[in-house]
Amino acid sequence: MHPFLSPAACPVAARPEGRAVPPHVPREQVATVSAPPRTTRTMQLSRFLQSDDLLASLKGMEPGRLRETMLARTRQWYDAHPGEHDLVRANMQRFGLDSSERAVDAVIEHVALHYFEKLVPLCMGTGDFREFLDARVDAADAAAAIAAARKNGKGVLVASGHFGAVEFVVPALATHNLPIAAALRFKTEEFSRSAHAHARAFAESGLFSPISFIEVGRPGTHAALDMAAALRRKDVLLSVFDEKTDYSVEVSLFGRKVWGGAGLDKLMAFAGADAAAFAAFMIRDAGEGYRLSLSELETGPAGFVRQMYAHLERVARAHPEQWYFLHEDIPFVEQA
Protein backbone atom coordinates (compact mmCIF):
# COMPACT_ATOMS: atom_id res chain seq x y z
CA MET A 1 0.00 0.00 0.00
CA HIS A 2 0.99 3.62 0.09
CA PRO A 3 3.36 5.13 2.64
CA PHE A 4 2.72 8.74 1.77
CA LEU A 5 -0.71 9.40 0.52
CA SER A 6 -1.64 12.50 -1.30
CA PRO A 7 -4.56 14.22 0.35
CA ALA A 8 -6.07 14.54 -3.10
CA ALA A 9 -7.08 10.93 -3.57
CA CYS A 10 -6.31 7.77 -1.72
CA PRO A 11 -5.72 4.85 -4.07
CA VAL A 12 -8.28 2.10 -4.24
CA ALA A 13 -7.20 -1.25 -5.56
CA ALA A 14 -10.01 -2.50 -7.72
CA ARG A 15 -10.81 -3.93 -11.08
CA PRO A 16 -9.71 -1.96 -14.10
CA GLU A 17 -12.40 0.22 -15.60
CA GLY A 18 -12.71 1.98 -18.86
CA ARG A 19 -15.80 2.86 -20.74
CA ALA A 20 -15.54 3.62 -24.42
CA VAL A 21 -17.73 6.42 -25.68
CA PRO A 22 -20.33 5.15 -28.17
CA PRO A 23 -19.45 6.58 -31.60
CA HIS A 24 -22.95 7.97 -32.14
CA VAL A 25 -22.79 10.32 -29.13
CA PRO A 26 -21.74 13.77 -30.31
CA ARG A 27 -18.54 14.98 -28.66
CA GLU A 28 -20.20 18.08 -27.22
CA GLN A 29 -22.62 15.88 -25.36
CA VAL A 30 -20.01 13.54 -23.97
CA ALA A 31 -18.92 15.85 -21.17
CA THR A 32 -22.54 16.13 -20.03
CA VAL A 33 -23.64 12.55 -20.54
CA SER A 34 -20.57 10.92 -19.11
CA ALA A 35 -19.51 13.47 -16.51
CA PRO A 36 -19.97 11.90 -13.12
CA PRO A 37 -19.34 13.91 -9.98
CA ARG A 38 -15.75 14.80 -9.25
CA THR A 39 -15.27 12.16 -6.60
CA THR A 40 -16.60 9.39 -8.81
CA ARG A 41 -14.52 10.53 -11.78
CA THR A 42 -11.34 10.75 -9.75
CA MET A 43 -11.98 7.36 -8.22
CA GLN A 44 -12.64 5.81 -11.63
CA LEU A 45 -9.29 7.04 -12.91
CA SER A 46 -7.61 6.06 -9.65
CA ARG A 47 -9.04 2.52 -9.78
CA PHE A 48 -8.09 2.14 -13.40
CA LEU A 49 -4.52 3.26 -12.87
CA GLN A 50 -4.05 1.26 -9.68
CA SER A 51 -5.64 -2.03 -10.57
CA ASP A 52 -5.11 -5.14 -8.47
CA ASP A 53 -2.80 -6.69 -11.04
CA LEU A 54 -0.62 -3.61 -11.21
CA LEU A 55 -0.35 -3.25 -7.47
CA ALA A 56 0.53 -6.92 -7.17
CA SER A 57 3.37 -6.48 -9.67
CA LEU A 58 4.98 -3.39 -8.15
CA LYS A 59 7.51 -4.98 -5.83
CA GLY A 60 10.85 -5.02 -7.60
CA MET A 61 9.60 -3.14 -10.66
CA GLU A 62 12.11 -0.70 -12.10
CA PRO A 63 10.97 2.92 -11.65
CA GLY A 64 11.44 3.57 -15.35
CA ARG A 65 9.11 0.72 -16.22
CA LEU A 66 6.52 1.94 -13.73
CA ARG A 67 6.71 5.39 -15.23
CA GLU A 68 6.07 4.08 -18.73
CA THR A 69 3.27 1.86 -17.49
CA MET A 70 1.49 4.78 -15.81
CA LEU A 71 1.90 6.97 -18.89
CA ALA A 72 0.44 4.25 -21.10
CA ARG A 73 -2.46 3.47 -18.77
CA THR A 74 -3.33 7.13 -18.36
CA ARG A 75 -3.36 7.70 -22.13
CA GLN A 76 -5.57 4.62 -22.46
CA TRP A 77 -8.06 5.93 -19.92
CA TYR A 78 -8.24 9.39 -21.42
CA ASP A 79 -8.60 7.95 -24.92
CA ALA A 80 -11.61 6.05 -23.62
CA HIS A 81 -13.02 9.17 -21.94
CA PRO A 82 -12.74 12.06 -24.40
CA GLY A 83 -14.97 14.15 -22.17
CA GLU A 84 -12.08 14.28 -19.74
CA HIS A 85 -9.94 16.00 -22.37
CA ASP A 86 -12.78 18.50 -22.64
CA LEU A 87 -12.74 19.12 -18.89
CA VAL A 88 -9.01 19.81 -18.88
CA ARG A 89 -9.37 22.10 -21.89
CA ALA A 90 -12.33 23.94 -20.32
CA ASN A 91 -10.45 24.49 -17.07
CA MET A 92 -7.43 25.86 -18.90
CA GLN A 93 -9.63 28.16 -20.96
CA ARG A 94 -11.41 29.45 -17.87
CA PHE A 95 -8.06 30.33 -16.37
CA GLY A 96 -6.76 31.92 -19.55
CA LEU A 97 -4.06 29.28 -19.96
CA ASP A 98 -2.86 27.76 -23.20
CA SER A 99 -5.50 25.13 -24.01
CA SER A 100 -4.01 23.74 -27.19
CA GLU A 101 -4.04 19.99 -27.74
CA ARG A 102 -0.36 19.91 -26.84
CA ALA A 103 -1.01 21.72 -23.56
CA VAL A 104 -3.92 19.43 -22.67
CA ASP A 105 -1.82 16.37 -23.44
CA ALA A 106 0.89 17.71 -21.17
CA VAL A 107 -1.58 17.99 -18.27
CA ILE A 108 -2.67 14.40 -18.84
CA GLU A 109 0.94 13.24 -18.95
CA HIS A 110 1.55 14.86 -15.58
CA VAL A 111 -1.55 13.24 -14.11
CA ALA A 112 0.17 9.98 -14.99
CA LEU A 113 3.35 11.13 -13.29
CA HIS A 114 1.35 11.94 -10.17
CA TYR A 115 0.31 8.31 -9.95
CA PHE A 116 3.84 7.18 -10.72
CA GLU A 117 5.08 9.18 -7.76
CA LYS A 118 2.33 7.75 -5.59
CA LEU A 119 3.33 4.17 -6.40
CA VAL A 120 7.09 4.25 -6.87
CA PRO A 121 7.86 3.82 -3.12
CA LEU A 122 6.12 0.45 -3.33
CA CYS A 123 8.59 -0.76 -5.96
CA MET A 124 11.55 -0.66 -3.65
CA GLY A 125 12.75 -1.05 -0.10
CA THR A 126 13.31 1.79 2.32
CA GLY A 127 17.00 2.13 1.54
CA ASP A 128 16.45 2.17 -2.19
CA PHE A 129 13.69 4.75 -1.85
CA ARG A 130 16.00 6.94 0.18
CA GLU A 131 18.60 6.64 -2.57
CA PHE A 132 15.95 7.40 -5.19
CA LEU A 133 14.99 10.62 -3.39
CA ASP A 134 18.59 11.63 -2.75
CA ALA A 135 19.42 11.21 -6.42
CA ARG A 136 16.41 13.02 -7.85
CA VAL A 137 14.97 15.48 -5.35
CA ASP A 138 16.56 18.81 -4.56
CA ALA A 139 15.02 19.85 -1.25
CA ALA A 140 18.12 20.94 0.62
CA ASP A 141 17.48 24.69 0.50
CA ALA A 142 13.86 24.24 1.45
CA ALA A 143 14.77 21.95 4.33
CA ALA A 144 17.37 24.45 5.55
CA ALA A 145 14.82 27.27 5.59
CA ILE A 146 12.38 25.11 7.53
CA ALA A 147 15.08 24.04 9.96
CA ALA A 148 16.06 27.66 10.51
CA ALA A 149 12.48 28.55 11.42
CA ARG A 150 12.35 25.67 13.89
CA LYS A 151 15.66 26.76 15.37
CA ASN A 152 14.01 30.12 16.02
CA GLY A 153 11.51 28.28 18.18
CA LYS A 154 8.67 28.06 15.71
CA GLY A 155 6.46 25.30 14.48
CA VAL A 156 6.30 25.29 10.70
CA LEU A 157 3.33 24.95 8.38
CA VAL A 158 4.25 23.74 4.91
CA ALA A 159 1.22 24.39 2.74
CA SER A 160 1.22 22.70 -0.63
CA GLY A 161 -1.15 22.61 -3.53
CA HIS A 162 -2.07 19.56 -5.54
CA PHE A 163 0.82 20.41 -7.78
CA GLY A 164 3.78 18.60 -9.22
CA ALA A 165 5.19 15.76 -7.18
CA VAL A 166 3.24 16.59 -4.02
CA GLU A 167 3.63 12.92 -3.03
CA PHE A 168 7.36 13.46 -2.53
CA VAL A 169 7.15 16.50 -0.23
CA VAL A 170 6.76 14.50 2.96
CA PRO A 171 9.39 11.83 2.34
CA ALA A 172 11.84 14.36 0.90
CA LEU A 173 11.64 16.57 3.97
CA ALA A 174 11.83 13.50 6.18
CA THR A 175 15.30 12.78 4.76
CA HIS A 176 16.46 16.07 6.32
CA ASN A 177 15.86 15.23 9.99
CA LEU A 178 12.62 17.17 10.20
CA PRO A 179 9.77 15.71 12.28
CA ILE A 180 6.79 15.65 9.97
CA ALA A 181 3.08 15.72 10.78
CA ALA A 182 1.08 15.23 7.59
CA ALA A 183 -2.60 16.19 7.59
CA LEU A 184 -4.47 14.05 5.12
CA ARG A 185 -7.48 11.87 4.59
CA PHE A 186 -7.45 8.08 4.27
CA LYS A 187 -10.43 6.65 2.50
CA THR A 188 -10.25 3.27 4.17
CA GLU A 189 -9.04 1.86 7.46
CA GLU A 190 -6.75 -0.41 5.49
CA PHE A 191 -4.93 2.51 3.93
CA SER A 192 -4.63 4.17 7.31
CA ARG A 193 -3.04 1.09 8.85
CA SER A 194 -0.73 0.64 5.88
CA ALA A 195 0.43 4.24 5.88
CA HIS A 196 1.16 4.15 9.58
CA ALA A 197 3.06 0.89 9.18
CA HIS A 198 5.17 2.30 6.38
CA ALA A 199 5.92 5.46 8.31
CA ARG A 200 7.06 3.34 11.25
CA ALA A 201 9.27 1.26 8.99
CA PHE A 202 10.77 4.36 7.41
CA ALA A 203 11.58 5.85 10.81
CA GLU A 204 12.94 2.56 12.16
CA SER A 205 15.32 2.34 9.21
CA GLY A 206 17.01 5.48 10.49
CA LEU A 207 16.90 6.89 6.98
CA PHE A 208 13.82 9.04 7.55
CA SER A 209 12.75 11.18 10.46
CA PRO A 210 9.47 10.40 12.24
CA ILE A 211 6.34 10.92 10.19
CA SER A 212 2.96 11.12 11.91
CA PHE A 213 -0.43 11.42 10.28
CA ILE A 214 -3.28 13.68 11.27
CA GLU A 215 -6.30 12.00 9.80
CA VAL A 216 -8.78 14.55 8.62
CA GLY A 217 -12.38 13.43 8.88
CA ARG A 218 -11.67 10.31 10.90
CA PRO A 219 -14.38 9.79 13.55
CA GLY A 220 -13.17 10.45 17.04
CA THR A 221 -10.30 12.67 15.96
CA HIS A 222 -9.98 16.42 15.96
CA ALA A 223 -7.76 17.34 13.05
CA ALA A 224 -7.66 21.09 13.63
CA LEU A 225 -6.63 20.64 17.27
CA ASP A 226 -4.06 18.03 16.26
CA MET A 227 -2.65 20.39 13.65
CA ALA A 228 -2.47 23.16 16.24
CA ALA A 229 -0.74 20.76 18.61
CA ALA A 230 1.80 19.82 15.93
CA LEU A 231 2.72 23.46 15.48
CA ARG A 232 2.98 23.94 19.25
CA ARG A 233 5.36 20.97 19.38
CA LYS A 234 7.47 22.69 16.71
CA ASP A 235 6.82 19.90 14.23
CA VAL A 236 6.72 20.50 10.50
CA LEU A 237 3.05 20.33 9.60
CA LEU A 238 2.22 19.53 6.01
CA SER A 239 -1.21 20.27 4.62
CA VAL A 240 -2.76 21.06 1.28
CA PHE A 241 -4.56 24.36 0.89
CA ASP A 242 -6.26 24.18 -2.48
CA GLU A 243 -9.29 22.12 -1.54
CA LYS A 244 -12.79 23.29 -0.87
CA THR A 245 -13.72 22.58 2.74
CA ASP A 246 -16.31 23.94 5.15
CA TYR A 247 -13.76 26.53 6.21
CA SER A 248 -12.51 27.61 2.81
CA VAL A 249 -12.82 31.22 1.77
CA GLU A 250 -13.23 32.99 -1.55
CA VAL A 251 -9.91 33.68 -3.15
CA SER A 252 -8.79 34.88 -6.54
CA LEU A 253 -6.94 32.54 -8.87
CA PHE A 254 -6.12 33.61 -12.42
CA GLY A 255 -8.76 36.30 -12.04
CA ARG A 256 -11.48 33.83 -11.08
CA LYS A 257 -13.05 33.33 -7.67
CA VAL A 258 -12.51 29.90 -6.16
CA TRP A 259 -13.04 28.36 -2.74
CA GLY A 260 -9.76 27.66 -1.04
CA GLY A 261 -7.53 27.78 1.98
CA ALA A 262 -8.91 24.70 3.77
CA GLY A 263 -9.13 26.68 7.01
CA LEU A 264 -5.34 27.05 7.29
CA ASP A 265 -5.76 30.78 7.83
CA LYS A 266 -7.66 30.02 11.02
CA LEU A 267 -5.01 27.58 12.13
CA MET A 268 -2.31 30.18 11.61
CA ALA A 269 -4.39 32.83 13.39
CA PHE A 270 -4.37 30.53 16.41
CA ALA A 271 -0.65 29.74 16.14
CA GLY A 272 0.25 33.41 15.82
CA ALA A 273 3.88 34.34 16.16
CA ASP A 274 4.79 30.86 17.37
CA ALA A 275 4.62 29.42 13.87
CA ALA A 276 6.17 30.10 10.49
CA ALA A 277 4.49 29.18 7.23
CA PHE A 278 5.70 28.37 3.76
CA ALA A 279 4.02 27.63 0.45
CA ALA A 280 5.71 24.57 -1.04
CA PHE A 281 5.61 23.09 -4.51
CA MET A 282 7.58 20.02 -5.63
CA ILE A 283 8.27 20.96 -9.23
CA ARG A 284 9.08 18.29 -11.78
CA ASP A 285 12.15 19.24 -13.75
CA ALA A 286 12.56 18.32 -17.38
CA GLY A 287 15.03 15.55 -16.71
CA GLU A 288 12.92 13.44 -14.30
CA GLY A 289 14.32 15.34 -11.33
CA TYR A 290 12.41 17.32 -8.73
CA ARG A 291 12.92 20.61 -6.95
CA LEU A 292 11.10 21.72 -3.81
CA SER A 293 10.24 25.38 -4.21
CA LEU A 294 9.55 27.10 -0.91
CA SER A 295 8.18 30.60 -0.34
CA GLU A 296 7.76 32.06 3.12
CA LEU A 297 4.32 33.40 3.94
CA GLU A 298 3.50 36.33 6.18
CA THR A 299 1.49 34.94 9.03
CA GLY A 300 -0.67 37.91 9.90
CA PRO A 301 -4.40 37.23 9.85
CA ALA A 302 -5.16 39.20 6.71
CA GLY A 303 -4.33 37.84 3.30
CA PHE A 304 -2.91 34.48 4.32
CA VAL A 305 -5.01 32.48 1.86
CA ARG A 306 -4.44 35.12 -0.80
CA GLN A 307 -0.68 34.66 -0.43
CA MET A 308 -0.91 30.89 -0.85
CA TYR A 309 -2.94 31.26 -4.00
CA ALA A 310 -0.64 33.93 -5.38
CA HIS A 311 2.17 31.40 -5.15
CA LEU A 312 0.01 28.67 -6.66
CA GLU A 313 -0.83 30.96 -9.55
CA ARG A 314 2.85 31.77 -10.03
CA VAL A 315 3.96 28.14 -10.28
CA ALA A 316 0.88 27.08 -12.26
CA ARG A 317 1.53 29.85 -14.77
CA ALA A 318 5.10 28.63 -15.16
CA HIS A 319 4.18 24.91 -15.19
CA PRO A 320 0.44 24.59 -15.90
CA GLU A 321 0.79 20.95 -16.85
CA GLN A 322 1.77 20.13 -13.26
CA TRP A 323 -1.35 21.47 -11.60
CA TYR A 324 -3.25 18.29 -10.84
CA PHE A 325 -6.63 19.97 -10.36
CA LEU A 326 -6.79 20.99 -14.01
CA HIS A 327 -8.10 17.50 -14.70
CA GLU A 328 -10.85 17.81 -12.08
CA ASP A 329 -13.74 20.09 -11.26
CA ILE A 330 -12.36 23.38 -9.98
CA PRO A 331 -14.22 24.75 -6.89
CA PHE A 332 -15.29 27.96 -8.59
CA VAL A 333 -17.41 30.26 -6.45
CA GLU A 334 -19.64 30.84 -9.45
CA GLN A 335 -20.07 27.85 -11.69
CA ALA A 336 -20.96 29.80 -14.84
Add this chain to the structure above:
Amino acid sequence: MRRQLYVDCPEKRTLSISFHVSSPARRSRVMETAEIRSTIKDLITEIAEDMDTEASAITEDAHFTEDMGLDSMALLEVLATMEKKFSVSIPESEFPNLTSINKCAETVEKYMAQSN
Protein backbone atom coordinates in the same frame (compact mmCIF):
# COMPACT_ATOMS: atom_id res chain seq x y z
CA MET B 1 -9.04 29.17 57.55
CA ARG B 2 -10.35 28.29 60.95
CA ARG B 3 -10.10 30.87 63.70
CA GLN B 4 -10.64 30.38 67.37
CA LEU B 5 -12.65 33.05 69.19
CA TYR B 6 -12.53 32.99 72.89
CA VAL B 7 -15.50 34.60 74.57
CA ASP B 8 -15.68 35.39 78.23
CA CYS B 9 -19.05 34.39 79.52
CA PRO B 10 -20.47 35.32 82.87
CA GLU B 11 -19.76 31.90 84.20
CA LYS B 12 -16.24 32.58 83.41
CA ARG B 13 -16.23 29.70 81.11
CA THR B 14 -14.51 30.14 77.99
CA LEU B 15 -16.39 29.38 74.96
CA SER B 16 -14.46 28.82 71.89
CA ILE B 17 -16.16 29.34 68.71
CA SER B 18 -14.40 28.24 65.70
CA PHE B 19 -15.42 29.47 62.40
CA HIS B 20 -14.12 29.60 58.93
CA VAL B 21 -12.76 32.81 57.68
CA SER B 22 -12.92 33.05 53.92
CA SER B 23 -9.64 34.60 52.91
CA PRO B 24 -9.56 37.07 50.06
CA ALA B 25 -7.50 34.63 48.02
CA ARG B 26 -9.98 31.79 48.59
CA ARG B 27 -12.94 34.05 47.86
CA SER B 28 -11.21 35.09 44.64
CA ARG B 29 -10.47 31.48 43.69
CA VAL B 30 -14.06 30.39 44.28
CA MET B 31 -15.37 33.28 42.25
CA GLU B 32 -12.94 32.58 39.42
CA THR B 33 -14.04 28.97 39.19
CA ALA B 34 -17.66 29.95 38.71
CA GLU B 35 -16.73 32.73 36.37
CA ILE B 36 -14.49 30.46 34.31
CA ARG B 37 -17.18 27.86 33.96
CA SER B 38 -19.80 30.46 33.11
CA THR B 39 -17.59 32.16 30.55
CA ILE B 40 -16.75 28.90 28.85
CA LYS B 41 -20.38 27.86 28.82
CA ASP B 42 -21.33 31.15 27.20
CA LEU B 43 -18.62 30.65 24.60
CA ILE B 44 -19.69 27.10 23.83
CA THR B 45 -23.33 28.12 23.68
CA GLU B 46 -22.56 30.78 21.11
CA ILE B 47 -20.53 28.43 18.95
CA ALA B 48 -22.94 25.55 19.30
CA GLU B 49 -25.92 27.71 18.37
CA ASP B 50 -24.07 28.76 15.23
CA MET B 51 -23.81 25.07 14.42
CA ASP B 52 -27.54 24.50 15.09
CA THR B 53 -26.93 22.44 18.21
CA GLU B 54 -30.02 21.88 20.34
CA ALA B 55 -29.92 24.03 23.47
CA SER B 56 -30.74 21.00 25.59
CA ALA B 57 -27.50 19.37 24.45
CA ILE B 58 -25.38 22.18 25.84
CA THR B 59 -24.62 21.02 29.37
CA GLU B 60 -21.45 21.23 31.38
CA ASP B 61 -20.71 17.54 31.10
CA ALA B 62 -21.85 17.09 27.51
CA HIS B 63 -19.16 15.94 25.06
CA PHE B 64 -18.41 18.66 22.54
CA THR B 65 -18.24 16.31 19.59
CA GLU B 66 -20.45 13.36 20.50
CA ASP B 67 -23.23 15.31 22.19
CA MET B 68 -23.03 18.79 20.70
CA GLY B 69 -21.69 18.00 17.21
CA LEU B 70 -18.90 20.56 17.33
CA ASP B 71 -16.16 19.96 14.80
CA SER B 72 -12.46 20.36 15.39
CA MET B 73 -12.29 23.84 13.94
CA ALA B 74 -14.93 24.92 16.45
CA LEU B 75 -12.84 23.35 19.20
CA LEU B 76 -9.85 25.30 17.98
CA GLU B 77 -11.88 28.47 18.27
CA VAL B 78 -12.86 27.48 21.82
CA LEU B 79 -9.23 26.93 22.72
CA ALA B 80 -8.07 30.18 21.16
CA THR B 81 -10.78 32.17 22.95
CA MET B 82 -10.10 30.55 26.30
CA GLU B 83 -6.39 31.23 26.09
CA LYS B 84 -7.02 34.85 25.22
CA LYS B 85 -9.83 35.37 27.70
CA PHE B 86 -8.02 33.85 30.65
CA SER B 87 -4.47 34.83 29.60
CA VAL B 88 -3.30 31.26 29.82
CA SER B 89 -1.30 29.00 27.54
CA ILE B 90 -2.55 25.43 27.45
CA PRO B 91 0.06 22.83 26.45
CA GLU B 92 -0.71 20.72 23.43
CA SER B 93 -0.65 17.61 25.61
CA GLU B 94 -3.89 18.86 27.17
CA PHE B 95 -5.72 19.38 23.87
CA PRO B 96 -7.27 15.87 23.87
CA ASN B 97 -8.73 16.61 27.32
CA LEU B 98 -10.76 19.58 26.12
CA THR B 99 -13.91 17.55 25.60
CA SER B 100 -16.55 19.32 27.72
CA ILE B 101 -17.24 22.59 29.47
CA ASN B 102 -16.22 21.07 32.79
CA LYS B 103 -13.01 19.61 31.37
CA CYS B 104 -12.14 22.93 29.78
CA ALA B 105 -12.78 24.77 33.03
CA GLU B 106 -10.61 22.33 34.97
CA THR B 107 -7.81 22.73 32.47
CA VAL B 108 -7.99 26.51 32.45
CA GLU B 109 -8.01 26.63 36.25
CA LYS B 110 -5.02 24.32 36.41
CA TYR B 111 -2.90 26.45 34.14
CA MET B 112 -4.10 29.71 35.61
CA ALA B 113 -2.99 28.44 39.00
CA GLN B 114 0.36 27.44 37.60
CA SER B 115 0.91 30.79 35.97
CA ASN B 116 0.00 32.51 39.26
